[in-house]
Amino acid sequence: MKTLKDVKSGDNVIVEKISCTGSLKRRIMDMGITKGTNIYVRKLAPLGDPIELTVRGYELSLRKSDAENIIVK
Amino acid sequence: MNIKIALAGNPNCGKTTLYNAITGSTEYVGNRPGVTVEEKEAKLKWNKEVIIMDLPGIYSLSPYTSEEVISREYIIEKTPDVILNVVDGSNIERNLYLTTQLIETGIPVVIGLNMMDIVNKSGDVIDISKLEKTLDCPVIPISALKGTGLKEVCEKAVKMAESKKTSNIKIFSNKIENYISQTKELIKDIDFTISKKWFAVKIFENDEEIIKTLNLNNNKKSILDNIISSAEKDFDDDTESIITNERYTFIEKTVASAVKKGSKEKLSFSDKIDKIVTNRIAALPIFAVVMFIVYYISVTSIGSDLTDWANDGVFGDGWHLPFTTEKYNESVENFENAQLKIDTFKSAALENGIDTEAFEEQMEAEEPDISVINEFIEKTKYIKAEPIDNNAFTTAVKEKDFPKINIFVAAAEANEIPADVFKEEIESENPNQEIINSFIADTKDIVSEEVDNFAFVEALEIEEPNPEEFGIWVPGIPVLAESALDSINASEWVKSLVLDGIIGGVGAVLGFVPQILILFFLLAILEDCGYMARIAFILDRIFRKFGLSGKSFIPVIVGTGCGVPGIMASRTIENNNDRRLTIMTTTFIPCGAKLPIIALIAGALFKNAGWVAPSAYFLGIFAIIFSGIVLKRLQAFKGDPAPFVMELPAYHFPAVKGLFIHMWDKGKAFIKKAGTIIFLACAVIWFLQSFNLNLEMVENAEDSMLASLGKIIAPLFKPLGFGNWEASVATVTGLVAKENVVGTFGVLYGVEDVAENGVEYWAMLREAFTPVTAYAFLAFNLLCAPCFAAIGAIRREMASFKWTVFAIIYQTLLAYVAALLINLWGTAIWLNGSFAAPIILTIIIIGFILFIFINSSKKTVPITA
Structure with missing residues (x-):
C-alpha cells in the first residue's frame, strides 16, 4: 500500500482511497483530492516537510503526516 | 426595496x-x-x-x-x-x-x-x-x-x-438523487429559508450541526440513519465522501466540455518565481532578507521616524511643516554646544584672573557694545581652557575647584548625563560621598573640550536658532489642548485629567498608528502577492515542533518593534488554536517600549553588562517555545485537529487600491480600540495616580491612591525579591505603556526629568535592589501582561473576553513563576541563600509540566486507518 507520503517529487500518481476520517478527510476532499484524482508531486519544502502538489490545476501543500492518509497508485 | x-x-x-x-x-x-x-x-x-x-x-x-x-x-x-x-x-x-x-x-x-x-x-x-x-x-x-x-x-x-430564477441542474447520479429524495421526505414539514434540497444533502452528509438545528424526532432519526447506512454500503464510502466525489465528477464533466486546455506546458511567470523563492538552498536566506526589509521599514527606519513624529510632534510639543524639526533640533544642539564652549572659556578666563563681568553684561544686553566684547577677546588672546578628564575632575572635586568642576559638569550634561543631584550635593556642606562617587563613576568617559580663543570667537558667532525660520511650527495636541483649557479657565484637575491622563495615555498609544499602518501595508503586499503562504510552507516544519504554525514567525518578528501590530499580524494564521497561541506569546519578546526597562536595570545594577539585553530576548524566545510546547497539551488548545492543507496561490502583483483599503481597515480597528478600552484604562490610572484616598488631588504620586495600592500589592512581589511599593507601582503603570516603568520610578524617587534609562536614580535603585532581584524584576516586567494597547489588540484578535482574560492571566503567571525561579536560584547561588526553596519549587514545576504531558497523552486517541 503506497501513500502520498512515499511519492518522490516529480512523480504523478492517482488517488485510490483516503483513509482518514472526519474533518481532515473532508478538508482534503474539499480541496479536490478525491478518488481517481491525478496528483503531481512538485517538491518538498526546504526543510523536507510539507510537500507541494499540483491537483486539479493548482498548487496545494500538505504535511507528510497528513499525506500519509492518501493512498495512491 | x-x-x-x-x-x-x-x-x-x-x-x-x-x-x-x-x-x-x-x-x-x-x-x-x-x-x-x-x-x-x-x-x-x-x-x-x-x-x-x-x-x-x-x-x-x-x-x-x-x-x-x-x-x-x-x-x-x-x-x-x-x-x-x-x-x-x-x-x-x-x-x-x-x-x-x-x-x-x-x-x-x-x-x-x-x-x-x-x-x-x-x-x-x-x-x-x-x-x-x-x-x-x-x-x-x-x-x-x-x-x-x-x-x-x-x-x-x-x-x-x-x-428569482434559480438554477435547476442535476449534479448527482440517479442513485444518489434517489437517496436525497428519500432524505427530503423526512423534512418535508419543516419550513426553510433556503431550499429544502440543500438541507436534505447536508443531513444526508451527516452534518451534525444542521441535524441538531432540525430537531428530528427519534423515528425520523433512525430512518435517516438507515438511509445513510444503506448508501454507505452501496458505495463503500461515507456519505460525506460520496457527495464530494459526485460533485467533483460533475465538475470534471463540465470542465471537459467547456474548457479547452491549451497545449503550452511552458513554465508560467508564477512557476519561475516559485523556483527561486522556495528553492531548497535559497528559500531561508530569501525569507530572512524579506523579513529584514519588513522589519527595517516598519520598525526601524520610516516606521520609527513616523512614530517619533507622532509621539513627540503630534502628541508632544509640536512639529515643523515641512518636516524640518530634525534640522531645527540640530541647530539647537549646535547653539547649546557653542554656549558650553563660551562658558568653559569664561571659567578659564576667570581662573587666569581676567574679569568677565563687563563682557557678560554686554552679552545679555539688548544692544551689546561691540567694543567691550572685542576688548575681552583681545584680553583673553592667550587663554586656553585645557581639557578636563575624569581624573582631573576627581582631583578638582577633592580640592573643591569649582570653576573646573563646573566646566566638567557642563560637559557631562552636554553628554546627557544628569548632574542635578550631584550639583546639589557638592555645594552642600556635608556632601553624600556615595552620590559624588557614583557621579564620578558615571562620567568616566567624559572629557571636557579644549577651548582656545579662536574657538571661543567662533562660538560667539553662533546665534540661537529661531523655530519660525524652519517652516511653519505646528503645535502638538497637548499644547493646543492646554491653551484651549486655559482659555476656558478649566480647573487644575480637569487640565491634569485631559493632558496627563487622556492625551498622555491615549496619545502614547495612538503614536503607534503610523507604524502600524506601514506594517500592515507591507504585510498586505506579502499576503496579496502570495508570499505569505510560502512563508508558512517554508517554516512549518520548525514551528510545528513548538506547537505553532509556520506563520507564527511574522508576529514575533513584528513584536520586537511593537506588540500591538505583532498581535494583529497573527490574523494571517487560519487555524484558531495556532492563532490564539501566537497571540498569547507574541508579547513575550521584548518590544521597543520595554528596551528602556532593560537599559535601566542593565545600567543601574549590571554596569551596562553586554549580556543583559540579549538575555532578555532569549528569555522571550524561551517563554514562547515553552508556552508552545506546554499549552498545546492543554485540552483547550486541542479542539479539532489542525490539518495543514493549504493552497499555494499563484504569485501576482497586488492591487494597490486593495493594499490601502486593507491597511486602513486594520489601522482603523486599532484606533477605535484606543478610543475605548485604552481611554478608560488611562483615565483610571490617572485617577489613582492623582488623588489620595480622601479624593484630594495630590502634588506627588507618592501620596496617591496608586501608592497606597502599591503598598497593598507589594507583598505579592515579596517572593520575587522586589516587594517595595515603588517597584509595584512602576509595574502597574507599565500597563499604560511599558516605558512608564522608568518614568514612574523617577516620580516616586522624586527626580524630575528622567532620562530614558533613568540614570538619575541609579544610585537609589542600587539600594532597593540586588542584581538578582533586579533581574527578577526585569523578567517579570518583560513577560507579564503587556500594555493596555496590546491587551486591547489581544481582546480584538481573540474576539473573546474569556480568551483575553486567560491570555493575561497566563502571561502574568508565567512571568511570576519565571521571576520567582530567578530570585530563588539567584539568591541561592550568588547571595548564599538556601538551596532548598529553589529545588523544591523547580521539582513542583517540573512535576506540573509532566502532569500536563501525561494527562494529555492519555487523552490522545491514536488515528486508526
Whole structure:
C-alpha cells in the first residue's frame, strides 16, 4: 500500500482511497483530492516537510503526516 | 426595496478586489467582527439600493472552519436575494466545487468568471455559453483587477434577484438523487429559508450541526440513519465522501466540455518565481532578507521616524511643516554646544584672573557694545581652557575647584548625563560621598573640550536658532489642548485629567498608528502577492515542533518593534488554536517600549553588562517555545485537529487600491480600540495616580491612591525579591505603556526629568535592589501582561473576553513563576541563600509540566486507518 507520503517529487500518481476520517478527510476532499484524482508531486519544502502538489490545476501543500492518509497508485 | 447580493468565492479568487471595486471603500454601512473574520457590508457604487455583503473566502460550505460556518449561517439566516459567485478561471475545477454547493441553496447564482487574462495567457479557452448551459446560471467574464465586466455582472445579479430564477441542474447520479429524495421526505414539514434540497444533502452528509438545528424526532432519526447506512454500503464510502466525489465528477464533466486546455506546458511567470523563492538552498536566506526589509521599514527606519513624529510632534510639543524639526533640533544642539564652549572659556578666563563681568553684561544686553566684547577677546588672546578628564575632575572635586568642576559638569550634561543631584550635593556642606562617587563613576568617559580663543570667537558667532525660520511650527495636541483649557479657565484637575491622563495615555498609544499602518501595508503586499503562504510552507516544519504554525514567525518578528501590530499580524494564521497561541506569546519578546526597562536595570545594577539585553530576548524566545510546547497539551488548545492543507496561490502583483483599503481597515480597528478600552484604562490610572484616598488631588504620586495600592500589592512581589511599593507601582503603570516603568520610578524617587534609562536614580535603585532581584524584576516586567494597547489588540484578535482574560492571566503567571525561579536560584547561588526553596519549587514545576504531558497523552486517541 503506497501513500502520498512515499511519492518522490516529480512523480504523478492517482488517488485510490483516503483513509482518514472526519474533518481532515473532508478538508482534503474539499480541496479536490478525491478518488481517481491525478496528483503531481512538485517538491518538498526546504526543510523536507510539507510537500507541494499540483491537483486539479493548482498548487496545494500538505504535511507528510497528513499525506500519509492518501493512498495512491 | 433593497436588494442584497452576497459575494462568495474561494480564498485568492479576487473576491475582495471585486468588493473594493464595486463598493468604494468609504461607504461602509457595517463592519462587525466575527470569530476570525469580519463580515462586511457596503452599498453598490452604481445603485444605492443594492447592498453587497462580503462573505469570507471559503472552499466549501462544510462545517469545519469558522469561515465556512459564518458563511453558511449568513446564507441561511439572511437569505441574500442573489449570490455573486466569484470564480477564478485559472483554477476553475476547484472553484466550481463551491459553486455546486451555492447553487443547491436555491438562491439565484451569478458567476463572475475572474482572471480571464491569466486563462488567455496560458492558452486555455473557456466556452462561456457552454458553461452557462451546464450550470444553468449566468456566467460573466470579469477582471476585478482591471475593472472590466464589473458593472455588467452586478446588473445581471440585480436582474436575477428580481426574476428569482434559480438554477435547476442535476449534479448527482440517479442513485444518489434517489437517496436525497428519500432524505427530503423526512423534512418535508419543516419550513426553510433556503431550499429544502440543500438541507436534505447536508443531513444526508451527516452534518451534525444542521441535524441538531432540525430537531428530528427519534423515528425520523433512525430512518435517516438507515438511509445513510444503506448508501454507505452501496458505495463503500461515507456519505460525506460520496457527495464530494459526485460533485467533483460533475465538475470534471463540465470542465471537459467547456474548457479547452491549451497545449503550452511552458513554465508560467508564477512557476519561475516559485523556483527561486522556495528553492531548497535559497528559500531561508530569501525569507530572512524579506523579513529584514519588513522589519527595517516598519520598525526601524520610516516606521520609527513616523512614530517619533507622532509621539513627540503630534502628541508632544509640536512639529515643523515641512518636516524640518530634525534640522531645527540640530541647530539647537549646535547653539547649546557653542554656549558650553563660551562658558568653559569664561571659567578659564576667570581662573587666569581676567574679569568677565563687563563682557557678560554686554552679552545679555539688548544692544551689546561691540567694543567691550572685542576688548575681552583681545584680553583673553592667550587663554586656553585645557581639557578636563575624569581624573582631573576627581582631583578638582577633592580640592573643591569649582570653576573646573563646573566646566566638567557642563560637559557631562552636554553628554546627557544628569548632574542635578550631584550639583546639589557638592555645594552642600556635608556632601553624600556615595552620590559624588557614583557621579564620578558615571562620567568616566567624559572629557571636557579644549577651548582656545579662536574657538571661543567662533562660538560667539553662533546665534540661537529661531523655530519660525524652519517652516511653519505646528503645535502638538497637548499644547493646543492646554491653551484651549486655559482659555476656558478649566480647573487644575480637569487640565491634569485631559493632558496627563487622556492625551498622555491615549496619545502614547495612538503614536503607534503610523507604524502600524506601514506594517500592515507591507504585510498586505506579502499576503496579496502570495508570499505569505510560502512563508508558512517554508517554516512549518520548525514551528510545528513548538506547537505553532509556520506563520507564527511574522508576529514575533513584528513584536520586537511593537506588540500591538505583532498581535494583529497573527490574523494571517487560519487555524484558531495556532492563532490564539501566537497571540498569547507574541508579547513575550521584548518590544521597543520595554528596551528602556532593560537599559535601566542593565545600567543601574549590571554596569551596562553586554549580556543583559540579549538575555532578555532569549528569555522571550524561551517563554514562547515553552508556552508552545506546554499549552498545546492543554485540552483547550486541542479542539479539532489542525490539518495543514493549504493552497499555494499563484504569485501576482497586488492591487494597490486593495493594499490601502486593507491597511486602513486594520489601522482603523486599532484606533477605535484606543478610543475605548485604552481611554478608560488611562483615565483610571490617572485617577489613582492623582488623588489620595480622601479624593484630594495630590502634588506627588507618592501620596496617591496608586501608592497606597502599591503598598497593598507589594507583598505579592515579596517572593520575587522586589516587594517595595515603588517597584509595584512602576509595574502597574507599565500597563499604560511599558516605558512608564522608568518614568514612574523617577516620580516616586522624586527626580524630575528622567532620562530614558533613568540614570538619575541609579544610585537609589542600587539600594532597593540586588542584581538578582533586579533581574527578577526585569523578567517579570518583560513577560507579564503587556500594555493596555496590546491587551486591547489581544481582546480584538481573540474576539473573546474569556480568551483575553486567560491570555493575561497566563502571561502574568508565567512571568511570576519565571521571576520567582530567578530570585530563588539567584539568591541561592550568588547571595548564599538556601538551596532548598529553589529545588523544591523547580521539582513542583517540573512535576506540573509532566502532569500536563501525561494527562494529555492519555487523552490522545491514536488515528486508526
